[in-house]
Amino acid sequence: QIQLVQSAAEVKQPGASVKVSCKTSGYDFFSHGINWVRQAPGKGLEWVGWISPLSGNTNQALKFFGRVTWSTDTSTTTAYMELKSLTSDDTATYYCARDRDGTDWYNTDFWGQGTLITVSS
Amino acid sequence: DIQMTQSPSSLSGFVGDRVTIICRASEDIENALVWFQQRPGRAPKSLIHSASILQSGVPSRFSGSGSGTDFTLTISSLQPEDFATYYCQQSHRYPPTFGQGTRVEIK
Numbered sequence: 001q002i003q004l005v006q007s008a009a010e011v012k013q014p015g016a017s018v019k020v021s022c023k024t025s026g027y028d029f030f031s032h033g034i035n036w037v038r039q040a041p042g043k044g045l046e047w048v049g050w051i052s053p054l055s056g057n058t059n060q061a062l063k064f065f066g067r068v069t070w071s072t073d074t075s076t077t078t079a080y081m082e083l084k085s086l087t088s089d090d091t092a093t094y095y096c097a098r099d100r101d102g103t104d105w106y107n108t109d110f111w112g113q114g115t116l117i118t119v120s121s
Numbered sequence: 122d123i124q125m126t127q128s129p130s131s132l133s134g135f136v137g138d139r140v141t142i143i144c145r146a147s148e149d150i151e152n153a154l155v156w157f158q159q160r161p162g163r164a165p166k167s168l169i170h171s172a173s174i175l176q177s178g179v180p181s182r183f184s185g186s187g188s189g190t191d192f193t194l195t196i197s198s199l200q201p202e203d204f205a206t207y208y209c210q211q212s213h214r215y216p217p218t219f220g221q222g223t224r225v226e227i228k
Contacts, residue, residue: 035217045165095165106217107170107171
């Protein structure tokens with residue numbers, strides 16, 4: 001079955017970086033992009049960005065430009081999101097989510113379980 | 122950015138009730154709308170995409186309708202497992218944006 005399994009929760013200090021992984025299985029990794037969405041505690045959903053494992057193309061919300069890096073490891077069918085210069089505002093659960101068919105990039109179907117990133121000194 | 126506005130922000134109902142959640146987009150998004158359900162402490166789950174197409178495995182008591190700027194999610198007969206927060210999201214244009222959520226509680 002289709003699964004997206006994310007890395008464990010982390011606590012980071014302000015100014016640090018964090019790299020979250022999303023291990024996929026059960027489908028053709030190259031046929032679907034991966035979106036990243038975050039949710040601050042008690043708040044709504046916010047789109048962070050997207051990567052295509054096939055082309056390597058990426059995009060992200062304007063507020064994250066210059067601070068986020070996307071990557072994939074095709075040998076392990078894993079996608080990564082690295083977020084730099086963390087502040088307390090980045091404290092959130094980060095989700096990866098597969099796009100439905102590889103062309104409708106922001107239309108997602110299967111989601112990972114989420115990774116809680118806490119930024120605190 | 123396209124703004125997505127849901128109403129109501131919360132509602133309460135009895136098991137068996139029919140409930141409707143409204144989602145409005147600030148501009149025409151055709152039928153590029155996704156509905157999600159999120160239970161406490163869990164990841165969002167896709168219920169409906171393209172405004173009205175039920176995700177595989179989702180019970181038929183869920184239905185979606187609308188196009189352009191006005192959309193609805195209807196639960197025909199509330200079940201105990203349906204008490205959750207529901208979000209709409211437009212997938213029409215960058216950046217994808219979400220509604221603020223509608224919390225469905227037990228009356």
